[in-house]
Amino acid sequence: xxxxxxxxxxxxxxxxxxxxxxxxxxxxxxxxxxxxxxxxxxxxxxxxxxxxxxxxxxxxxxxxxxxxxxxxxxxxxxxxxxxxxxxxxxxxxxxxxxxxxxxxxxxxxxxxxxxxxxxxxxxxxxxxxxxxxxxxxxxxxxxxxxxxxxxxxxxxxxxxxxxxxxxxxxxxxxxxxxxxxxxxxxxxxxxxxxxxxxxxxxxxxxxxxxxxxxxxxxxxxxxxxxxxxxxxxxxxxxxxxxxxxxxxxxxxxxxxxxxxxxxxxxxxxxxxxxxxxxxxxxxxxxxxxxxxxxxxxxxxxxxxxxxxxxxxxxxxxxxxxxxxxxxxxxxxxxxxxxxxxxxxxxxxxxxxxxxxxxxxxxxxxxxxxxxxxxxxxxxxxxxxxxxxxxxxxxxxxxxxxxxxxxxxxxxxxxxxxxxxxxxxxxxxxxxxxxx
Ligand SMILES: *Cc1c(COP(=O)(O)O)cnc(C)c1O
Numbered sequence: 001x002x003x004x005x006x007x008x009x010x011x012x013x014x015x016x017x018x019x020x021x022x023x024x025x026x027x028x029x030x031x032x033x034x035x036x037x038x039x040x041x042x043x044x045x046x047x048x049x050x051x052x053x054x055x056x057x058x059x060x061x062x063x064x065x066x067x068x069x070x071x072x073x074x075x076x077x078x079x080x081x082x083x084x085x086x087x088x089x090x091x092x093x094x095x096x097x098x099x100x101x102x103x104x105x106x107x108x109x110x111x112x113x114x115x116x117x118x119x120x121x122x123x124x125x126x127x128x129x130x131x132x133x134x135x136x137x138x139x140x141x142x143x144x145x146x147x148x149x150x151x152x153x154x155x156x157x158x159x160x161x162x163x164x165x166x167x168x169x170x171x172x173x174x175x176x177x178x179x180x181x182x183x184x185x186x187x188x189x190x191x192x193x194x195x196x197x198x199x200x201x202x203x204x205x206x207x208x209x210x211x212x213x214x215x216x217x218x219x220x221x222x223x224x225x226x227x228x229x230x231x232x233x234x235x236x237x238x239x240x241x242x243x244x245x246x247x248x249x250x251x252x253x254x255x256x257x258x259x260x261x262x263x264x265x266x267x268x269x270x271x272x273x274x275x276x277x278x279x280x281x282x283x284x285x286x287x288x289x290x291x292x293x294x295x296x297x298x299x300x301x302x303x304x305x306x307x308x309x310x311x312x313x314x315x316x317x318x319x320x321x322x323x324x325x326x327x328x329x330x331x332x333x334x335x336x337x338x339x340x341x342x343x344x345x346x347x348x349x350x351x352x353x354x355x356x357x358x359x360x361x362x363x364x365x366x367x368x369x370x371x372x373x374x375x376x377x378x379x380x381x382x383x384x385x386x387x388x389x390x391x392x393x394x395x396x397x398x399x400x401x402x403x404x405x406x407x408x409x410x411x412x413x414x415x416x417x418x419x420x421x422x423x424x425x426x427x428x429x430x431x432x433x434x435x
Contacts, residue, residue, distance in 0.1 A: 319359040
């Protein structure tokens, strides 16, 4: 277990590694940390995360919306602890994420359980823990939650996640709010489910939820989705149902280098315009926006080589450490932290060591000359990077490190291959049919 230092106390007033929600990569410090922990490693600025949270809370204070961080963006215990201490709740999508949030000291009363495929045991655990809300995504899940609550003699606080049939205008692999997407309850099923809930004393139908997608840069789809929600609230109230809570989802995008990120005060205006007057308790569930810019993946250049008419730099981080380029065609801005040869105007394809052709981070121009031992950092790697890592090619999970104010703290140490192999040792044959 990592030593739990009080992060808030350790800031000591001066913030050296974040002037805004983005990590500042001080080259000499990053080099020293790289020497100390080895590469690759994820480098996070807790100060930048704090600033992001504060900026969003301020923007949302006018509409009184609370924030639940989407743990799947980065579930590191120290990050959960940091955000929780700032007053943030958590949005989880699995029993494992619930265990993490509870371990980090997040009260169950500040946890919302989302996700399209909750298992019976996960639902039971969440009910026993006393989570704030379970966002149900289908009539079948509604029945199951009600049945489990009845068998445990507990009351389930349920919100229905609806599919508002809105195009989030983001990458197809992270769009979740169009009719036909796997997420949410069809609009046409919502009223019947509220009617059914009224018949089940073990269900407390508290409201509605939407989440239309991720890395959303154009805020217009939020307006459309929240209008759908507002209409639904009016319809349901007209049928005699109480609708007290609205979970407005996450998905606010960040600038990965070239694009422009939306303005959160504009996001707050949209909320005020569409659902601000309904008298509902509002929640948003951002993941990427809170932590994405605060992290970088630092890697060492292993080799450079000519491939056809282009130069490649092979680095020691791979698609198993940062899969977004391979999965979504994402390009992470690259910063050269240490270049022995210097210069400028060079173009490199930056590739990883994994035996897959898709293990390529992209082609980057205007770089200095790269050579063995140089250090590079992929920026905007605080979200969906460590949390999506795998051990493919028997590559161990790499360290996660907080950097703040001239100090560093390893918040997850490097995994060892021996630890992974332990799970595969002392195996035995067992009869399938007992006896
Ligand atoms: C993934 C997810 C989020 C967070 O998405 P971001 O794009 O990281 O803000 C919020 N709510 C739900 C239900 C999710 O599945």
